[in-house]
Amino acid sequence: MQPIISVSNLSKTYASGFSALKDINLDIRRGEIFALLGPNGAGKTTLISVICGIVNPTSGTVLADGHDIVRDYRAARTLIGLVPQELTTDAFETVWATVSFSRGLFGKPANPAHIEKILKDLSLWDKKDSKIITLSGGMKRRVMIAKALSHEPQILFLDEPTAGVDVELRRDMWEVVRLLRETGVTIILTTHYIEEAEQMADRVGVISHGEIILVEDKAELMRKLGRKQLTLQLQQPLEQVPQALSSHGLELSEDGNELVYTYDTQGERTGITALLKDLNDAGIRFRDLQTKQSSLEEIFVNLVSERR
Known part of the structure; x- marks a missing residue:
């Protein structure tokens, strides 16, 4: 089966001369939960940012379901949802308005039923008319996930999705991710909570100093290196x-x-x-x-x- 994301010889070097990514080759399988692990500064966020079209690569190619992220960027980005580390959203908008607006940014027609389902799945329905500024950090994180899902992406990037979230809320969000995978969404997760990767991932990739040093099925990795x-x-x-x-x-x-x-x-x-x-x-x-x-x-x- 053709991978839903294919990264070939990808490098990113900044004007300062710093090489954030060095000749990355990586295939993400359709419908899997892939955990990308690495210490701070390893290149996790840079790699995600390149795939999502936020950062321009220095060299190499990335295909999202066969669409080149540079030459065919509209089709590629429509397939991708991103939940970034930072909580960036309009503090004075309501939950319903900000999630609906995110859907419109991708040129999708209004679909109140879909927005309602997302909010209910993320336990945000009772907060739909609340302004973002009034929400707790955990609820704001859920709103970010709802925004990323608003346009019905087939690929979802979760960059430290449970940072600052309490244990109970974290486990609830794990369940949401599993349900998404059951609907066919491919999920790429970066996390500092290794427990998340151990609980959820089908495969694990480890990045260090801008290089992928290992990609392995989780069970096989634990069998071989455990x-x-x-x-x-x-x-x-x-x-x-x-x-x-x-x-x-x-x-x-x-x-x-x-x-x-x-x-x-x-x-x-x-x-x-x-x-x-x-x-x-x-x-x-x-x-x-x-x-x-x-x-x-x-x-x-x-x-x-x-x-x-």
Whole structure:
């Protein structure tokens, strides 16, 4: 299937000489939730801004559902909705008016039923006649999403959509995003809350210093790069790890009551089987065990640290 967004050899260098993007190649699949992760200054917002037509690229091409964002910009931008980091909207307009106006900017005919549905889906219906200035930060963020959805885009960019939003509201917005994906909307998410990517994304891309360093299915990424820990609670404390177990790289807790075995997910079966056999041969008994797998956040931190 043709990707809905195709980025080829994209670079952006500013007049100061700073290279914000360096030869980016990236395909976004139709109907997926794609999480773009990276530290501050990595190039996430610049990449989104280029795709959305806000920033001009220095070189390279971007296609939105086959439409070149430079040569066929009207068709490309009609397909795209953007929720920026900043809360930029007319403070003295009502919610209904500002969302309806956004639809008109794309040349779409008035559709009160569609605007009503968006506001209800985002729990904004009871605020439709309220002025933006009277809303909380979380509600203003929802209005930004409503504006981005007003013209019925097929591609939705969410640039830090839950920044400054409380936990309950954040989870509500996750549900809205999932519902959008079910209607066929492709969603590209940037976030500092790695939990969001772990909960929602189908695929994950990591950008660092203007370069894409990894693109992978989330589940496959966690399988390949994830680490697991097996903690054994011993029946009798040890003073040190026996020599017979030295090949397993075990760590002994300070009180000697726990042995910790760290392994990658691909070597899980053979590693644990060998460890348990060697423990038995050494006469070491345990009364309980527990496992822990590394999170997407830990994988992300390790990836970015390696690139510094």
